[in-house]
Amino acid sequence: MNGAVPNPEGMSPSAPAAAAHAFVTLVTNADYALGARALLRSIRLTRTPADIVVLHTGGTDAAALEPLTEFDCRLIETQHLPLSDAFNARHQRRNVHEQAPFTKGRKPDFHSPLDNFCKLTLWQLVEYERCVFIDADAVVLRNIDRLFRYPEFSAAPNVYESLADFHRLNSGVFVAEPSLATFDRMLAALDAPDAFWPRTDQTFLQSFFPDWHGLPVTMNMLQYVWFNLPELWDWRSIGILHYQYEKPWEKDHPRAEALRPLIDLWHAYLTGENIPDVATLANPAPAGERS
Template structure:
């Protein structure tokens, strides 16, 4: 419920808010429900007092959400954004992947670009003072509550191959202040005539917030850093580990063996068994030439 007592259009929370702040993620299918389960457990283990809100679309059945309910998450049924047919056609999976192909890694078959824009419904959660959005393919490795004090819009750079990418943000983790007015402005800007956002929500948010504030790379440590830039990797300092491109629950994905320690860590959080002492895990060695 919002402060006015009304449920905003397109989003239906399962119950009242329990905190002034919330971690928010998005689940659009059964695969990301598995990811969100590991994420929610990892957040719970940090002893945060913030809510965990799971936005979920019609692509997720009730049984896939049951583990999230068991972890005390606040579910929010979420409609797709009210966008034009032309916008939806431009941002269909085939068109996005053909027009702006992923050349550094492989997106799984369940990746649906249009679903990504549902992240923007976070700005409808006006019962919260601040939200930290975290993609469902991520883990929180230590308490990060201090980042609720960061301003809107804060995000980490999209660094996973070289420092040249420090000027680009990655929308897998960001700090935002919910606002109905901001949400309405976003919808207008998003669906402008002929607008095309090649990396969907990430490209849009970078344009909408051109003066975005920087979070440390450790707040969104992208998994390819493990083998591309191992000198940046320090387990003790990582707040959020983000499994961009291939997902740790996929079977035999192309980089599974190179990322084996990270894949094993995700499975430990997913099952809740054999969780290691994160700070004492061995850091990667120097990169191997291809």
């Protein structure tokens, strides 16, 4: 650890840091608090010595957060970034979804683009040498502590439809080195005059770190690979499964039948019951062999 560090303004941790590294997620409402329960259980099952940090905003009440305490995590209350009124107006849900609509999948009703920028408060966690951020709509399938050896800024490509997407990163998993100086530079770049980030934090991070380092796609396996690029899917090598677009806890899930094995796996991690040996699960049939 970096030793005793004063808490950055606007952040309130539930406990001091106990390790040099941390897995970090973000909870902005009750839906993502539910997702975080499955994620935190999956991380704990890997027997990592790293801390687990849950950044949470005022959109999550205490009742939704309480179940997370079972997993010995640090709950750190944070606030929305101090951004200009003009920036906030440009990045309201309606404006983002109208100017840069999601055409490949459906974002749930609880998706709020402005919430996504709260990920950047990770750089304020200067009590840690390195952090691995994981979205709350993901689960960890095996020990991934080796990610702490990757440099800042590392992320996996945004591959879920074709290999042409290898040039774009996905910000659902990334490796970062907390620094208040970096955080200040981020705020200045983020809220530049007329700046618009169509995929919010994802577009911004790729701009801020243009020479980003690539993580293996298996360290952020996006669920649509299951039916779009089944040849890339191998349960034995997947470290993190990320449920992008539709969420496995949604009742009106339009892709539920196509993704049933993945949804069932998520529910096993949520409840802690009948979690399978992932290496024994059947991979999807190659596209050419489907009926």
